[in-house]
Amino acid sequence: MIERDRYPDIEPGTKRAKNWVTGLSLYFLGMGIQAGYAIDPVIKQEIDDWPDPFTFLFSVINGPRMAIQKKDGLVRYLGQKAEVRADVEMCIKNPEFAFMLMVGQMSTQDAVAHNRQFVKGDLSQTLAVIRVMSRVQALLFPGFIAKNYINRVPSFSWLILRNRILLYGNCLLGAFQRN
Amino acid sequence: MxxxxxxxxxxxxxxxxxxxxxxxxxxxxxxxxxxxxxxxxxxxxxxxxxxxxxxxxxxxxxxxxxxxxxxxxxxxxxxxxxxxxxxxxxxxxxxxxxxxxxxxxxxxxxxxxxxxxxxxxxxxxxxxxxxxxxxxxxxxxxxxxxxxxxxxxxxxxxxxxxxxxxxxxxxxxxxxxxxxxxTETMPPKITAATALDALTHAIEAFMGTQKNPISDAFATAAIVLIRDNIQNVLKNGKDKDSRLAMANAALLAGIAFSNSMVGCVHALAHALGGVCHVPHGIGNGIMLPHGMEYNLDAVPEHIAGLLLPLVGEERYVEIPPANRALEAIAAVRALSSMLEQATGIPLRLKDAGVPEDKLESIAKVAINDGAIAFNPKAMDFDDALRMLRAAY
Missing domain, CATH: 3.40.50.1970 (Rossmann fold)
Structure with a gap:
């Protein structure tokens, strides 16, 4: 018989703070896509090419998630608790990778190159969603920050600045309404 | 690094x-x-x-x-x-x-x-x-x-x-x-297209965002085998040693790109196949030098690193480091031209039967191809169209 006390089970730790940051970032990303569709012509043009209906789920194993749905020509952020049957799911393999992705320690391109994620569904459709997420990040952040998130930062224009203000306004208003 | x-x-x-x-x-x-x-x-x-x-x-x-x-x-x-x-x-x-x-x-x-x-x-x-x-x-x-x-x-x-x-x-x-x-009964045209396909696998694996020391070793070994055997296998298709070397080159390149993935050249070749039924190897062969040129400003050191396996030691040491990336692209063009002269495979999209009015459709399909996620440079619709026009 082994001494059970000498070899105790070790329960996994938690990443509450990092998951909270990831959840907050996913809110801005999700609301950004919803608002961006109404505000930004680049996002609108991309999403118009998505199938209708179409549901995209961004998830993290043992971490937060968020869903976006296009239905009847409308784009809606479904929040982080919606139970959906996604057409395409992009799943991050560990909460640590999701945190790095959300705070700009790892770009989307690196997340793909380093196999930090996997996709359930049509890979080509995933690329179309990634382009929209990249555009939202380009609107959310000024160029010197956005370059940590995305591979190709659009050059500054007054349109981007205007859309950035509108996007933040919509995200904050959305948070207020949800609460 | x-x-x-x-x-x-x-x-x-x-x-x-x-x-x-x-x-x-x-x-x-x-x-x-x-x-x-x-x-x-x-x-x-x-x-x-x-x-x-x-x-x-x-x-x-x-x-x-x-x-x-x-x-x-x-x-x-x-x-x-x-x-x-x-x-x-x-x-x-x-x-x-x-x-x-x-x-x-x-x-x-x-x-x-x-x-x-x-x-x-x-x-x-x-x-x-x-x-x-x-x-x-x-x-x-x-x-x-x-x-x-x-x-x-x-x-x-x-x-x-x-x-x-x-x-x-x-x-x-x-x-x-x-x-x-x-493989010994494979006709010269298909042999040439297959060689270009394997070469593209190796080169894109060597340039891509997932490149790593192990995939690089497989990619460069594949390029050397192609360089040393392609002419002989075209002259004498029954030569078992050359056939086996080419089969090994394709396998080595396959291991490389299964782990380092391919990029913009494959995205365009897949789209050329989907829209205009251009055979995969031909599409890759046509787009390869254009893809290397497109990636030149993003990863010049990786493209320069391809020169040694492409031309061998003697020629490599004669070329100043600053010129090696461009010389690597020139070496790929020279190999493609040799294959064109030997077998008649097309090196321009026009000659491969691609209608000019289809280029926009091809570019649109290419930017949604999974391979593009691993290219060192983010290729958008305009970039894709520019490369296709250059290859026309």
Whole structure:
């Protein structure tokens, strides 16, 4: 018989703070896509090419998630608790990778190159969603920050600045309404 | 410099050389199987290659459960589902693919369906969705796509008219057989296109965002084998050593790109195939120098690193470091021109039968191709169109 006390089970730790940051970032990303569709012509043009209906789920194993749905020509952020049957799911393999992705320690391109994620569904459709997420990040952040998130930062224009203000306004208003 | 993180995986046993086919019965036994389903296509069957494989079982205790020899060029999920039913009805316990990319990818699809106990391949579209080891699977390549060592398959969805991608390490075959008899009847044009395809696999793996020291070693070894054997194999197709070297080059390039992935050249070649039915190797060959030029400002040191395997030591040392990237692109162009003169393969999209008014459609398809995610530079619609026009 082994001494059970000498070899105790070790329960996994938690990443509450990092998951909270990831959840907050996913809110801005999700609301950004919803608002961006109404505000930004680049996002609108991309999403118009998505199938209708179409549901995209961004998830993290043992971490937060968020869903976006296009239905009847409308784009809606479904929040982080919606139970959906996604057409395409992009799943991050560990909460640590999701945190790095959300705070700009790892770009989307690196997340793909380093196999930090996997996709359930049509890979080509995933690329179309990634382009929209990249555009939202380009609107959310000024160029010197956005370059940590995305591979190709659009050059500054007054349109981007205007859309950035509108996007933040919509995200904050959305948070207020949800609460 | 090492990448900040990388992954590399290849579990395929490789049997290469004289009478390699005759190892199949023993290897099947090692895998616990004795009733394989053989998958192939009409071209391979008519060339007598399927018979060579069947004959290799003589004297063994293996019963071939069935031979399906009608896999089309652009195989679909319906073909996969149909073959899976044959596998079940004939109580097969393993799969042997004899053929090129379409046959091998179809076999991978069949293996997914029969392993997962499903009736429909569509349930498994995406990457890393498979969760259990698959049925014993052996590949005997007859062209040189490198698919015998890749963990991916591209299969047509005929209902949506799109190409579906499946990737998972579980899809890797257990064994790849390289036997020179399987490629010695390949005509010069296809030999040239296959060489350009393998060269593109190696070069894009060496330039891509997933490149790593191990994939680099496989990629450069593939380029050296192509450089040293392509002329001889075109002059004398029956030369077994050169044929085997080219088959090994395709396999090495396959291992490289299965772990480092391909990029913009493949995205454009896939789109050229989808929209205008340009053969994959030809599309790759036409777009390769343009893809290298496109990536030049993003990864000049990687492109310069290709010069040594492309031209060899003597020529390499004569070229100043600042010129090596451009010289590498020039070396690829020179090789392509040599293949054009020797076999008549097209080097411009116009000559490959691509209508100019289709270029925009091709660019639109290319930017949604999975390969583009691994290109060192983000290619947008305008970039894709510019490259296509340059290649026209």
């Amino acid at each position: 090492l990448p900040s993180y990388y992954e590399f995986y290849n579990s395929v046993k490789i049997a290469s050389g004289n009478k390699a086919l005759e190892n199949i019965p023993y290897e099947l036994g090692q895998l616990g199987a004795n009733r394989p389903l053989i998958l192939t296509d009409q071209g391979v069957a008519k060339a007598g290659l399927t018979k060579l494989v069947i004959d290799s079982f003589a004297g063994s205790n293996v019963t071939i459960g069935a031979v399906y020899d009608s896999i089309p060029v652009d195989s679909s999920h319906l073909v996969v589902n149909q073959i899976a039913e044959i596998y079940r009805q004939k109580s097969c316990d393993s799969i042997i693919a004899v053929g090129g990319g379409s046959v091998i990818d179809t076999a991978k699809g069949v293996n997914i369906v029969v392993t997962e106990g499903s009736n429909d391949l569509l349930e498994f579209m995406g990457n890393n969705r498979l969760t259990k080891p698959m049925k014993p699977f052996i590949v005997v390549p007859t062209t040189g796509t490198g698919s015998e060592v890749t963990a991916a398959a591209v299969i047509m969805n005929t209902e949506k008219q799109t190409k579906m991608q499946f990737t998972s390490p579980y899809m890797l075959p257990k064994l790849a057989i390289l036997d020179p008899r399987m």
